[in-house]
Amino acid sequence: MLTRRDLLWTISAAGAASRVVPAAIGALATSAANAAIRSNEDLAADELFWREIQSAFTLDRTFINLNNGYASPSPRVVHEALKRYLDLSNEAPFSYMVQTLEPGIETVRRRIAAEAGCDSEEIAITRNASESLQTAQLGIDLRRGDEVITTNQDYGRMLTTWDQRARRDGIKVTKLSFPVPPPGGFKELAERVERAITPQTRIIHVCHITNLTGQIFPIREIARMARARGIKTIIDGAHAFAHFPYKLRDLECDYYGVSLHKWLLAPIGTGFLYVRRENIRSTWPLQPAPEALDGDIRKFEEIGTHPAANHNAIAEALTFHQAIGVERRAARMRYLRARWESRLAQLPAVRLLTARDPAQSCGLALFRVEGMSSDAIARRLWEKHRVVVVPIIHPEFEGIRVTPNIYTTLEEIDTFCEAVEKIVRAG
DSSP: OOOHHHHHHHHHHHHGGGTOOHHHHHHHHHHHHHHTTSOHHHHHTOHHHHHHHHTTSOOOTTSEEOBTTTOOOOOHHHHHHHHHHHHHHHHSIIIIIIIIIGGGHHHHHHHHHHHHTSOGGGEEEESOHHHHHHHHHHHSOOOTTOEEEEETTSOHHHHHHHHHHHHHHOOEEEEEOOOSSOTTHHHHHHHHHHHHOOTTEEEEEEESBOTTTOOBOOHHHHHHHHHTTTOEEEEEOTTTTTTSOOOHHHHOOSEEEEETTSSSOOOSSOEEEEEOGGGTTTSOOSSOOOGGGTTOGGGGGOOSSOOHHHHHTHHHHHHHHHHHOHHHHHHHHHHHHHHHHHHHTTSTTEEEOSOOOTTTOOSOEEEEETTSOHHHHHHHHHHHHOEEOEEEEETTEEEEEEBOOTTOOHHHHHHHHHHHHHHHHHO
């Protein structure tokens, strides 16, 4: 959790190049000192506290970015570290990038493991969640007729990967449907998965939080159910890590893939793969590795020449994130979401498609305007109001996905709401 010293250090480091004035740091000191005795929910509404954190970013404020679910900008301290490492690498790639910087991946591995709640020998540093999850999807031995259970709301790239395995290896892929939001909550989601299990089921692959609606799944319940039947679990955590609090050891899953350029605010092209230690040896890497690495988590990092700068700058992103604290971050994300949801819900045509229960959702949410094209609304928001959102078009529903982040201001949220109101009233 954030302390006065931690937050002052982080923001002063991030703000040094951005000319943060002493008065601002003084205000931050007062805010940080008060934070220790205030609830996360109370602090979530403290605009002075969040204004100081927002000042650590270099942004184009001429438009409003509510598509942080794709990738988020990094705070200046992270971006400066990335550039510094790239500059050093360019001076002498083999000497500086390979011999000097590359060993830093071990520090990053250790720190991610500590934050994620697992052993460092179970964490492989990757380029994104897709690479992480495909490593598990393509690396687990399956035979013709074996079944994989997933949902039709899982990420498209991951569904494509299973479809290819079905064509190539003759496995069966079962894609479950579920309503948005599910009326029965966690219980309904777990029961839908359990009812789908057959004697041929070998893998259950679901999102921790879906990228379409922001629905959180009861991962521990599903993982325990699967383990009792000898079934492996692959969990898509692309939108979960650093978004809301949890520990991997508590989820009890077998594989977990993450993109760090979303909620952790790390450089674009960073992620990690968690592999439960007992599964490392039996899982093939995405790219071939020496036999000597069969039991080593590092075999999943054998991708050839790559920049060390990206993964080393993850360390700065972790420091920035930990200075704030994931509990406070989650509270702020729910606060921002509640602000726009409460206002838009007053429009008769608006339907919220994400559960409002804080246990089942956080900062990512979906809404629909009945009788209007979500794609058309998204285009209008951008062309007329300079607001970036994502239209979600699914065979069973459609809507507009909204994903602010900790640098998002209340003014930007209110501007977005006003723009939607104008569009809806104009028809």
